[in-house]
Amino acid sequence: MFVNVTAIFEIHILTSCDWRKIDVIMVSSMDLNDKKELFCLIEIKNFSRNKGPGEYIGRYNYFYKLKASPLQNPFTGPINLESKLRLVEKFKKFIKSLPEESPQWREIRRLQRIYEDKRELKLICWCDPLPCHGEIIKSAILGEINPKDSKEKIV
Numbered sequence: 001m002f003v004n005v006t007a008i009f010e011i012h013i014l015t016s017c018d019w020r021k022i023d024v025i026m027v028s029s030m031d032l033n034d035k036k037e038l039f040c041l042i043e044i045k046n047f048s049r050n051k052g053p054g055e056y057i058g059r060y061n062y063f064y065k066l067k068a069s070p071l072q073n074p075f076t077g078p079i080n081l082e083s084k085l086r087l088v089e090k091f092k093k094f095i096k097s098l099p100e101e102s103p104q105w106r107e108i109r110r111l112q113r114i115y116e117d118k119r120e121l122k123l124i125c126w127c128d129p130l131p132c133h134g135e136i137i138k139s140a141i142l143g144e145i146n147p148k149d150s151k152e153k154i155v
């Protein structure tokens with residue numbers, strides 16, 4: 001049984017950081033908790049389905065008294081797959097065009113510190129299971145996307 005779990009674990013390390021799959025694996029084997037640092041534990045959750053603490057990355061919400069995040073997506077559009085993909089792509093370009101000193105990148109650095117400290121982070125928005133600009137924030141936290149004129153720019 002453990003051999004199988006290990007095999008799945010390694011496939012996921014190679015292919016993606018899909019939290020939902022990892023979640024199932026972690027339930028399957030307590031031993032994997034020791035390997036926690038190898039996982040990408042940045043999760044993107046829908047506010048309405050979330051339990052417990054998380055970092056809100058969406059817009060101001062009067063009903064739930066949510067403060068607008070500096071990382072809210074400034075682009076809006078219909079709530080469907082095609083539109084969401086376009087909005088995520090726009091947000092990616094936007095984030096890459098901003099300098100390190102921008103409020104957005106300062107917020108990303110703050111989230112990065114939380115992630116480095118706790119080795120896990122939950123980003124809260126409203127999009128999931130549709131594509132979310134949180135994916136871009138996650139990439140930025142992981143250093144795969146960098147600010148404008150960044151010295152460590154990965155081409």
Ligand SMILES: [Zn+2]
Nearest residue numbers: 125127132133
């Ligand atoms: Zn979102």
